[in-house]
Amino acid sequence: MQPFAYHRASSLEDALRHGAMEGASYLAGGTTLVDLMRIGVMRPDRLIDLRDVAELRGFDTGGETLRFGALASMAEVADDIVLRQDYPALAESLLLAASAQLRNMATVGGNLLQRTRCMYFRDTRYQACNKRSPGSGCAALDGVNRQHAVLGGSERCIATMPSDWAVALTAFDAAVEIAGPQGRRTMPIDSFHISYGEHPEAETALRPGEILTAILVPANRAGRTSCYAKVRDRESFAFAISSAAVALRMEGGRVAEARIALGGLSTTPWRATAAEALLRGRSLDESSMKEAAARAMDGADPRPGNAFKVELGRRTVEDALLRAARRAEEGDAA
Amino acid sequence: MSEAHHPAAAPPRAVPPAPDGDWPIATLTLRVNGQAHRLAMDTRTTLLDALRDHLGLTGAKPGCNQGACGACTVLIDGKRMNACLTLAVATQGQEITTIEGLAEGEALHPMQQAFIDHDAFQCGYCTPGQIISAVACIREGHAGSAEEIREFMSGNLCRCGAYPNIVKAVQDVAAKGGA
Structure with a gap:
């Protein structure tokens, strides 16, 4: 690991002042940063520890807007009773991620900033990684790409975005609050993670020195029906091969509102707006669900190693739709 | 800490310390199993290495060194965490419990x-x-x-x-x- 200076910030202002220095990285739960520093992928000169910045802590799941301080741990948010009842997809996306230990350490803000699990990105013995060293190429395009994206990739990079929480937040039109040297701003989560295009080294809209301070979710009654379906290579403690967050609002047996976002299949959290539109006004039956699932995977660009993900993605969407429909029925009955 | 996993690593750069930061040696107090220890160590030292190499508490084990195996699990302020992904310098002010701190004398937990x-x-x-x-x-x-x-x-x-x-x-x- 490269030597670094350590500073524990006493306030947001203090953090921003130190974060503006060359080579600085902010430290929250450390589950991505310390890991990548240990294997030489990230090499900051200074760590600005945010743990004492009180205004980044805490969360509130009541009211018209849910607000999650960036430093709230994945475990404490996943355990929130209100979130579990009113937004099961949000709680499940956290609970189905990582391990109990990592959920105690990792924060809901840092979760959105975690780096891809692409093994070529993580292994510095591979020279070609446009994300790690811009312009060096992409070893995954013709390499072992079983875990890689079939949606949103480019000829520069097909690494998946690993956050489950980001996918569930995307389904609910969440926003992120950002503080920086130039002041504060808020942006929708679906423009926070940026498409790779020519520059896969840039993953989020966060500018140097900025801090993600909070996550905001507009209250939504469809949240109660929501679910997060996640397909993994093993039953627990694994990243998604394919996942879907779905929420439904039914009126008179027909879909009034459908929200569908995909994970594990794409380079950014993937909102399936065309599939949502297809369902609107229709009843939920086998054919409408199959059509919507197929529409959700429109534009998929598979490679030999990950071609199975196109069909798997469809089935994951169908599974999530079925579960959300069941929850909507149970809600009506209650 | 082994550098063996990344032979391509560049030589360390000379970095001036942050105005009120610790570099490269931090002096810190670790509270482990109810005892406070005043220690000086490289800022890069993980909690796992601090426990094992500085305090001789070898119960927590290095396994994967990437948070995947749990052999290094300790309690920090009562919550289980991976000591291999925790920087020792970041645990100041927190109470750490290791396997050595579970038993009451000769009576096993x-x-x-x-x-x-x-x-x-x-x-x-x-x-x-x-x-x-x-x-x-x-x-x-x-x-x-x-x-x-x-x-x-x-x-x-x-x-x-x-x-x-x-x-x-x-x-x-x-x-x-x-x-």
């Missing part, structure tokens, strides 16, 4: 006794992490069924495959009123 009673280990390398994690699993209220225990113990791998007996040990302690 109920979870330690349960692991013996249920033959919940073979080689024993993952066992300190398993036991610490199991204690936390019960305290969190996540040991209500075998299925729940398996899910909430998934951060602790056992290459010997002692899982069925580990689940029995956790169920036993949970049934007797917890950890």
Whole structure:
């Protein structure tokens, strides 16, 4: 690991002042940063520890807007009773991620900033990684790409975005609050993670020195029906091969509102707006669900190693739709 | 800390210390198993290496060194965490509990006794992490069924495959009123 200076910030202002220095990285739960520093992928000169910045802590799941301080741990948010009842997809996306230990350490803000699990990105013995060293190429395009994206990739990079929480937040039109040297701003989560295009080294809209301070979710009654379906290579403690967050609002047996976002299949959290539109006004039956699932995977660009993900993605969407429909029925009955 | 995993690593750059930061040696106080230790160490030292190499507490084990195996699990302010991904310098002001801090003198902690009673280990390398994690699993209220225990113990791998007996040990302690 490269030597670094350590500073524990006493306030947001203090953090921003130190974060503006060359080579600085902010430290929250450390589950991505310390890991990548240990294997030489990230090499900051200074760590600005945010743990004492009180205004980044805490969360509130009541009211018209849910607000999650960036430093709230994945475990404490996943355990929130209100979130579990009113937004099961949000709680499940956290609970189905990582391990109990990592959920105690990792924060809901840092979760959105975690780096891809692409093994070529993580292994510095591979020279070609446009994300790690811009312009060096992409070893995954013709390499072992079983875990890689079939949606949103480019000829520069097909690494998946690993956050489950980001996918569930995307389904609910969440926003992120950002503080920086130039002041504060808020942006929708679906423009926070940026498409790779020519520059896969840039993953989020966060500018140097900025801090993600909070996550905001507009209250939504469809949240109660929501679910997060996640397909993994093993039953627990694994990243998604394919996942879907779905929420439904039914009126008179027909879909009034459908929200569908995909994970594990794409380079950014993937909102399936065309599939949502297809369902609107229709009843939920086998054919409408199959059509919507197929529409959700429109534009998929598979490679030999990950071609199975196109069909798997469809089935994951169908599974999530079925579960959300069941929850909507149970809600009506209650 | 081994640099062996990344031979391509560039030589260290000369970095001026932050105005009020620690570099490259931090002086810090670690509170472990109820005792405070004043120590000086490289800022890069993980909590796991600080426990093992600076304090001689070798119960927590290095396994994967990337948060994937749980052999290094310790309690930090009562919550189970991976010591391999925790910087020692970042744990100042927190209370750390390791496997060495569970027993009351010669009297084993109920979870330690349960692991013996249920033959919940073979080689024993993952066992300190398993036991610490199991204690936390019960305290969190996540040991209500075998299925729940398996899910909430998934951060602790056992290459010997002692899982069925580990689940029995956790169920036993949970049934007797917890950890």
